[in-house]
Amino acid sequence: MRRIFNKIRRVWKFYTAVNWMKTIYFNYKKFPFRIARKLPVMFYGSVKFSDISGEIILDVPEVKRGMIGFGQKFELPTRSKRIAELSVMGKLVFKGHAHIGIDCFVHVGEGAYCEFGYMSCLGSNVKLICKEEVILSDWVGIGYESQLTDSNFHPMMNTETGELYPMTSPVHLAKYNAFSNRISIMPGTKTPENCVIASNSVVNKDYRDWGSNILIGGVPAKLIKQNYNRDWEGEKEMLKKFKIIW
Template identity: 45%
Template sequence: MDKMKKKYFQLKSKIKLYIKINWIKTIYINFKMLSLDQAKKLPIIVFGKCSFKNLEGKIVLEGESFFGRIGIGQKYQIFEKEKGISEFRIAGELRFQGRAQFGTDCRVFVGENAIFTLGDMASIGGDSSLICTQKISLGRFCRMGSETFITDSNFHAMKNTATGEIHPKSFEICLGNYNFIATRVTIMGKTKTPDFCTVASCSLINKNFSEFGENILIGGVPAKLLKQNLKRDWEGEKQSLEHYLKIQ
């Protein structure tokens, strides 16, 4: 009887999942951007409304291709109601080194010749925006809260009126492994964080924090070192985190 109940609930869960999938957009993004061998396994799953405005670039999947490896519009946070404004523009290269999640209402722009790389189990929370014009990389288990804004560009060139020097607009962003970015954080060019770095809510990050080593808490506007020898309990959460976010 217990086995029958288990199978029943597994089947019920799978039916609910399949109903939530946007099958038209899922099939489109896979067969548009991936090789036939990869695409037929549907590694990229799209939930809800999502607009693909420009797919002239490429998506690179490193390693094994399997169903549900990448979730777009995935409802894995507390608030699940979506506004229906997810938008992806990929003119450059979007590279996945493992599994990844994009929450509801995410907006992602990867410009021409730009490279955006996500490590295994990296994620971008709901209602977040990412603009990559040069190079942005997220480490393994680099997880961002909702309403994050990350951009490697200042968008408009600035000029030194005394020397006539034109300052560059774009600077690389590199976030380490096992980073936890809280809600409403702004991440700008030149940002570099070490492994096991935690960023407090409503912070602005725009410089290199790797000199402080691992297990640090940073925060503020602009961000500064707040505490050392502090990290999220990844070991205690890892098993439940992987299970909860898995598309199966």
């Protein structure tokens, strides 16, 4: 009897957490009926659609219900400030299940390309701004209150030569990257596979020559430790069970 009660409570908690109006509206607006009826993208809590005129692509072998969660409460903080916002004018691609925490801001500008790999994740209060190209490969986790942008937003120049620096530069985060909290991921960042980035760091260049299984951190980030990595294999099944709704 206790097991049945707990199951009913979990189901009730899930159904009351989903923002059904935004979920149904988004899916039927962005996908053909045969895909929309499966509700592959689910929104939890309050969220503002600033502009969703762009393209949403599910590049997956099989579309499943709730495979993309926006506003999921999978971290210790569970109370929302109701500031979540989604703006997609370019192309947003999902390669599998992906999870976006509470109070996140995701912006994909006109003509830009943003990709989420399988089991990629944004923690709560993360800001992702894509003006050219941002790629999160499989099993990339970005900790809470971090920011990721591929743009400087303003034209910067060399004051001696008058040369203008590029305003945007692609960001590519390789597989099995664990970003801690409050990290700034800046234009031009490229990471190797199996990499850990320490809290409060600033990453802003190509780190792939440093090799895999490394810990980097600092302002700007430097190599801190080698032969260091998150135990992804030990956590995989737990993360799937915890984050995948259906």
